[in-house]
Amino acid sequence: MNKLGLLASTAAALATTVVATPAADAQAQSIVLCSQTALRTAITQANAAPGPNTLLLAPGCTYNLTAPDNPGNGLPVITSDITITGSLLGTQNVIRRQGATDFRIFEVTGPNARLTLNNLTVRDGKGDSNGGGGILAGAGTRLTLNSVEVTRNIAAATGPGGGIMNYGTLTVRNSTVSYNIATAFAGGIGSSGSANISNTTVTGNSSRDEGGGIAASGTLTLTNSRLTENGGRWQGGGLYASDLTGTVTDTLIRGNTAVANVPDGGGIATQGATTLTLERTTVFANRGLGDTGGGGISNGTASTMTLRNSSVTNNYSTSAPGGISNSGAITLQATPVVDNVPTNCSPSVIAGCAN
Template sequence: MNKLRTLACTAAALATVVALPAADAHAQSIVLCSQAALRTAITQANAAPGPNTLFLAPGCTYTLTAPDNGTNGLPVVTSDITVVGSLLGTQNVIRRQSAAAFRIFSVQGPNARLTLNNLTVRDGRSGSDGGGGILNVGGALTLNSVEVTSNLAEFNSAGGGIWSSGALTVRNSAVSFNRATNNGGGLASFGTATISNTTVTGNTARDSGGGMDARGGLTLTNSRVTDNAAGANGGGIDAFALTGTVTDTLVRGNTIAGDATAGGGVLNEGGSTLTLERTTVFANRSLGSGGQGGGIANSGAGDTVNLRNSSVSYNYAMSAPGGIFNNGGTVSLTATPVVENHPTNCSPGVIAGCTN
C-alpha cells in the first residue's frame, strides 16, 4: 500500500490523465493527484461523446488554489460526467484553498449530468449567483455518499452548500456546516430535490431555510435535518410553492431568531402542500420576539400540511403556539400527537385534534 501511495504521489507531479480501455462506449480515466490533472480530465470528458467516468487517485486531496474560470474552481460540466472517489482508506477531498473566492463544481445546461460518488466537497465560496460548493443550472446533479461541508454563498446569495435549478438527487450523504447570506444554508433547490438517507446539519442562512430551501418539488426520506439555524423563517426546512413529502425523517434542534418569524423546524408557504409521514418534529425553537410555531408554521391560505403517524413535541416559541402555528391554511393530523410544546401546542381552535 505504501508503494502504491508513493507511485500515486510521484505521478501526480506529471499532471496527466491516464485513460482506461472503454467499456460499452463508456469512457473511463484515472485522475492523478493534482488540480491540473482534475481540470484536464473534466475538460476532456466534456469534449468526448457519451458518458465519462473519472476515478480519483486513492487518498488524494485535490486542492484548488485558483479558479479555473470565473467563480468556478473546476471547468464547467456540460456533458455526462461521473466522478468516483476512493472506496477504500481515506475518502477523497476536493477543496478550495485560496484567497480568491470560487465554488468547486458548476453544472450548466439541460444536457449536463454530474454524478459524484464517495468524496468530500468543501471550502467553496461563491459569488452573487450562489451555490458555495456546487451550482447546478438546469442540469442533473446526483450525490452518492458525498459530504458537502464548510462552503459559503456570499453577497446575498442562496445555497451555501448546493444551489440547484435542475434535478437534484442526494443519497447516503451529509450536507453540513455550510452558510448562505440569503436562503438555503445547506442547500437551495428551485427544481426537484430527491433526498434519502442523508443528514443536513449545522447549516445557517441569514434569511430562511437554515437547512434547506426547497421550491418546486421535494421528496425527503429516511433523513435527519438537525441543528440548523435561520435568521428569518424555517430553521430546518423552508418549503415554498411545492408539493412535497417528508417520510421517516427527524427534524430536531433547528432554530430561528428573527422577530415575528415562524417555523423553527419547518415552514410551509407559497401555496405548498407538504405531507409528513412517520416524521418526528422535536425540540425546535422560534426565539425571536413574537416568534411562533417552534415546530411547524403553515404560512397562510392555500398552504396545506398533512401529518400522518408523526409527532410534534418539545418545541418552543417566544409566543403561542409553540408546536404548530397555522395562519389560515389547512393542517390535518392523523395518528399524530402534538404534545409538550411551549407555551402551547397549536393555534387555538383551528387544528382539529390538537389540544393545548
C-alpha cells in the same frame, strides 16, 4: 420561490489523465492523478468527449484548488455527462478550495450537463451572488450525489445555497450536508427545481434568510433523513417550503432554530401555494425565537399540510404556540402534538391538537 436563483506547469505532462478502455457499461473511464491540473484536464477532456465519462480519483488524494479555473469556479464548468468517483480505499477523496481567492467548486450548466459525484468530499468553496457555495446546478441539469460530504462551503454576496444550489434535478443519497453558510436563503441545500433526498444528514448549516437546512420550491421528496441543528435568521430553521409540492417520510427534524420576527417555524415553515405531507416524521426540540410562534411548525396562509403517524413534541417558541402555528389548512392523522412550550397549537383550531 421568489428569491429562489497545484502543481507547476513543469508537472503538466504528468497531470493529464490516463485513459482506460471503456467499461462494460460503455462509459469511458479515466484515472485522475493527484493534482488540480490533472483534475481540470480530465474534466475538460470529458466535456469534449462523446457519451458519458467516468473520472476515477487517485486513492487518498486531496485535490487542493488554489485558484479559479474560470470566473467563479474552481473547476471547468460541467457541460456533458460526467461521473467523478472517489476511491473506496483508505481516506475519502477531498476536492477543496485552498487560499484567499473566492470560488465555488463545481458549476453544472447546459441541457446535456449531468454530474454524478460518488464517495468524496466537496468543501471550502465560496460562491458568488449566483449561489451554490459548493455546487451550483443550472436549469435543465442533473446533479446526483452518492455518499458525498458537502461541508463548510459559503454562498457569499447575497447568494443562496451555501452547500448546494439546484435549479434542475437533484438527487442526494447516503450523504452529509454540514456546516455550510448562505448569506441569503438555504444554508445547506437550496432547490427551485426537483429534489429527491434520501438517507442523508443535513446538519449545522445556517442562513441569513429562510431555510437554515433546506429551502425548496418546485418539488421535494425527503426520505429517511435527518435535519438537525440548522439555523435560519428568518423562517424555517430546518426546512423552508415555498410554492412546493413535497413529502417528508421517516425523517427526524430536531434542534433547528428560526430567529426573526416573522412566522418562525423553527423546524418547518411553509409559505405560498405549498402542499406538504409528513409521514412517520418526528419534529422534536426545535425553537422559534421571534414573536409569532411555531417553534415546531409554521404553516402559511395559502399552504396545506398533512401529518400522518408523526409527532410534534417538545418544541419551544418565545411566543405561543410552541408546537404548530397554523394560518392555512392542516390535518393531523395519528399525530400527537404535545409537550410544546408555551402551548401546542394556534391561532386557528387544529382538530386533534389541544392546548
